[in-house]
Amino acid sequence: MSKFLFAAMPIQGHISPGLPIAKRLVELGHEVMWYSTSKYQAKIELTGARFAKVLSAKDLDDGRFEDWFPERSKFQGVNQMKFDLKHIFFGEMPAYAADLTRLLKEFPADVVVMDAAFTGMLPLKLTGMAPKIAAYGVFPMTLSSRDTAPFGLGIPPSKSAVGRIRNKLLNGLVEKVMFADVQRHANKLLSTINVPKLPYFALTAPALASDLFLQGTSPSFEYPRSDLPSTVRFVGPYLPSRQTEFTLPSWWDDMKNRTVVHVTQGTIANEDFHQLLIPTIQALAGEDVLVVATTGGKPLVNVDIPLPDNVRLESFIPHHVLLPNVAAIVTNGGYGGVQQAIYYGVPIVTAGKTEDKPEVCARVEWSGVGINLKTDRPSKEKILHAVKQVLNQPQYKKKVSDLSREFQSMDAIENTIKELSRLALK
CATH class of the missing domain: 3.40.50.2000 (Glycogen Phosphorylase B;)
Structure with missing residues (x-):
């Protein structure tokens, strides 16, 4: 040994x-x-x-x-x-x-x-x-x-x-x-x-x-x-160990038969939710989707806006629990979170400029698994347009599904x- x-x-x-x-x-x-x-x-x-x-x-x-x-x-x-x-x-x-x-x-x-x-x-x-x-x-x-x-x-x-x-x-x-x-x-x-x-x-x-x-x-x-x-x-990909003690939130069944969009700013670059999380919530407020937003461990009160009816907000949900139910993810481009999205075959919209995020976002675009908004403060209009693209244009789902199979092998x-x-x- x-x-x-x-x-x-x-x-x-x-x-x-x-x-x-x-x-x-x-x-x-x-x-x-x-x-x-x-x-x-x-x-x-x-x-x-x-x-x-x-x-x-x-x-x-x-x-x-x-x-x-x-x-x-x-x-x-x-x-x-x-x-x-x-x-x-x-x-x-x-x-x-x-x-x-x-x-x-x-x-x-x-x-x-x-x-x-x-x-x-x-x-x-x-x-x-x-x-x-x-x-x-x-x-x-x-x-x-x-x-x-x-x-x-x-x-x-x-x-x-x-x-x-x-x-x-x-x-x-x-x-x-x-x-x-x-x-x-x-x-x-x-x-x-x-x-x-x-x-x-x-x-x-x-x-x-x-x-x-x-x-x-x-x-x-x-x-x-x-x-x-x-x-x-x-x-x-190095994936996190799967938690066995997580308790599902009371609204979990709301995702059934719904198109679910997850939005997160990860666990580090999440001091200001007006960068991405809040604009995404606002951008999708009038859409026929269920938005699941997580704060990466930060207090929920930091999301300082009234929540639309189609939003569910939590501090944290393990990705291996959530992502199998998700049709698209909006993220600031943490490497681990992006790779988990790919593993579960989820098309990606990225918007990040700190740490290694510009490089992660660039690879999302280069590999064809999603859209890189090339900013860390995208407008609501750009977010909405990008989400509609990854949901409705089949090439994103095909690319991410192909890469998902490679990851899972x-x-x-x-x-x-x-x-x-x-x-x-x-």
């Missing part, structure tokens, strides 16, 4: 995909330890893994980023992504590395399993002190390629001669100009702990530092790259376990 040390960014969408992986490894008799913040201790311990709490690093709560980083709200789009990279992802890198160095002495892991945004292993990798590293992808692939525009711009791929010239120019612009300050910031942090500079672009660093990269989707929902590294494996957890086991024995 092997030893696996998990280390992921303490953010729900980064932690959740790893939990069933850790649980399965424990069931198979492997030793598993998971380094994280106290918020996730209970969930981690339910997998059977040993919990190791952050010590040098901040005990962050991803539900309160506005408290930890109050200046974050001043930034939008690419500038907010840069802020997050500097202060949330790379900011704790030296402290993560200090904790992991200590932990690996106590628990000499055969493999460190991290999410594709975790930076804590970079100092160990760059100084030759890291064991084998496996990363799992919880957002669209960040790897630069001659066939794709740089990550973050939401631009579709092109491998034509002209497209490759475009890609080269844009990749240079992003790496050398737009994100040069992020690269300098990361290298400055490394210098404080006497570690060499990053030999690769900051956005791709965790992926390129890994010995095995497990992208949590199918090839048909990721841009093709002719120069894809040999370390990459597509394992299928892939067992992400078992595929991941096989790859991790091979890596541990190398």
Whole structure:
């Protein structure tokens, strides 16, 4: 049996995909330890893994980023992504590395399993002190390629001669100009702990530092790259564990024989429901559909409008319970939620501009499974038009049904376990 040390960014969408992986490894008799913040201790311990709490690093709560980083709200789009990279992802890198160095002495892991945004292993990798590293992808692939525009711009791929010239120019612009300050910031942090500079672009660093990269989707929902590294494996979408204790709301039977549209702003970019959730409710108020809106755990009173008769509002409904009853989803484009919609064959309308959402939304459009509104504040008219399109134009249902079958043919957890086991024995 092997030893696996998990280390992921303490953010729900980064932690959740790893939990069933850790649980399965424990069931198979492997030793598993998971380094994280106290918020996730209970969930981690339910997998059977040993919990190791952050010590040098901040005990962050991803539900309160506005408290930890109050200046974050001043930034939008690419500038907010840069802020997050500097202060949330790379900011704790030296402290993560200090904790992991200590932990690996106590628990000499055969493999460190991290999410594709975790930076804590970079100092160990760059100084030759890291064991084998496996990363799992919880957002669209960040790897630069001659066939794709740089990550973050939401631009579709092109491998034509002209497209490759475009890609080269844009990749240079992003790496050398737009994100040069992020690269300098990361290298400055490394210098404080006497570690060499990053030999690769900051956005791709965790992926390129890994010995095995497990992208949590199918090839048909990721841009093709002719120069894809040999370390990459597509394992299928990482879906949340299914809850067994959820109580159906009293209105559940209202969905019978109705066209149901679900709207959500996910669990992070949901401070202002006037961005998408409320406009969608208002846009569909006069339509012959039942709208199921969820607040991602935020208080229902934050939806500060009178609710039309055709709206049902809840804090949270597990997607595996809700989506089989849904004809279309309106979302700001969280990677996990979008992939769950695809898994259940639900056409998608996306409207998101923060975090990785422009890239998720672009892939929704590129793959043909839905419509990208290319804004995070769409008008009611645009929402209504897009919803009618995905409901009434059959190509969206066909595309998402085809991709759904591909998703359902892939067992992400078992595929991941096989790859991790091979890596541990190398």
